[in-house]
Amino acid sequence: DKTYVVQTSRKVIQRCMLMTTDPGDLVLDITCGSGTTAYVAEEWGRRWITCDTSRVAITLAKQRLMNATFDFYELTNPSEGVSSGFKYKTVPHITLKSITNNPEIREGMTKEEIEASLRKYALVETLYDRPFTDTSKIRVSGPFTVEAVPSPVVKSIDNMVPGEINNEVNRENIYPQIEPDYSIVRTGETLRQAEWREELLKTGIRAKNGQKIEFSSVEPLPGTQFLHAIAETKEYPHQRVVISFGYEYAPLEKTQILLAISEAKQLVPKVEAIVFAAFEFDPEAARNIDEINSKKLRLLKVQINGDLLTEDLKKKRATNESFWLLGQPDVKLERFVEVTDKEMYRVEVLGFDYYNTKTGKIDSGGKAKIAMWLLDTDYNGSCLFPRQVFFPMGGYRDGLDKLVKSIRAEIDEDWFAVYRSTVSRPFLLGKYRRVAVKIVDDRGLESLKVIRIN
Missing domain, CATH: 3.40.50.150 (Vaccinia Virus protein VP39)
Known part of the structure; x- marks a missing residue:
């Protein structure tokens, strides 16, 4: 099937x-x-x-x-x-030549004697699709790993000491010292952004529970480097919104967010919100958007449908929804009291916080729509390594019984229920002292929450 x-x-x-x-x-x-x-x-x-x-x-x-x-x-x-290979079944390969050159065939031989003689002198063919099978044993897949290419992490210009690189490669001061140029971070509009603006005007932004942010206009924004479009919402009261697009083949990074916010604050008349639309968000960038949010200037994370990158290769789009509003994970980290000398922690996922397009406020989404969440208890800042994985929406009949039949084993259902929880198992902090929680909702959209422990 x-x-x-x-x-x-x-x-x-x-x-x-x-x-x-x-x-x-x-x-x-x-x-x-x-x-x-x-x-x-x-x-x-x-x-x-x-x-x-x-x-x-x-x-x-x-x-x-x-x-x-x-x-x-x-x-x-x-x-x-x-x-070393398998043991395969073999069969004699009898040809007209082997019959003619057979030295034992003579007149008066029985059928059985002729067949035995033919098999004796015939070539042997190995049937490589028919190895001998040990029916007393059954085999499962061997160990394998699932790995991801980590998102590239670029050192921010703000973190560089002026002249640091120059002094390293220019020891004899042959070249003059130069100051960092912020124009290298973003070079304005890309060729794809015109397509994205048209798509945004046509489809709007899909939010939770059927809500939608629709625009009456989406136009290029001249005079800015990190804000690429300005739009006006259809629904009354109309709101002015600016859009900052991420890269085509790299995550949207923290530097662009900070510089886009700085440009938005200088606009006249003022704007009510900034939409950061990207195919992927750097974890630190996503954390910045969640933390900087204020009542005066709302910051929204929007994921762009990957179909927009491969539209020229497809006959038909998988969905008409091109922009999805991402929620903010509501996560609580607490110390776990246990009779040991080591300091243990535990994470509880309280749900998603979603932007309500009708009220303009943040609503709590609860735990009901969390399909899966992953916990990295020692996040290194670049690549998430799930050390605990949970499936809150999964039930005993949603595949567990099939697994039991496949591996022919008995599974403690009470123990398996732990993996449907929204509370993690107790854990020790690693050397990075950072905890990362990735949540996937019922729409398949992902959000990452990074918690630092001082």
């Missing part, structure tokens, strides 16, 4: 793999989709590396591999592992 729209048949992948590789070889699949190549490689004893830009595809592939069971094939040399 297909679990992915472009899922390839296992038989096709299997035939290609058996013709071109041996057990223990490495197989690379650049766009994994539902993970058929990795599944077949695991089944036939090949090592594999696979990747995809879609987190949906990665999740499907991971789930498929974790739930899979395979036949246990007999090894040629068990002490050498899978690289």
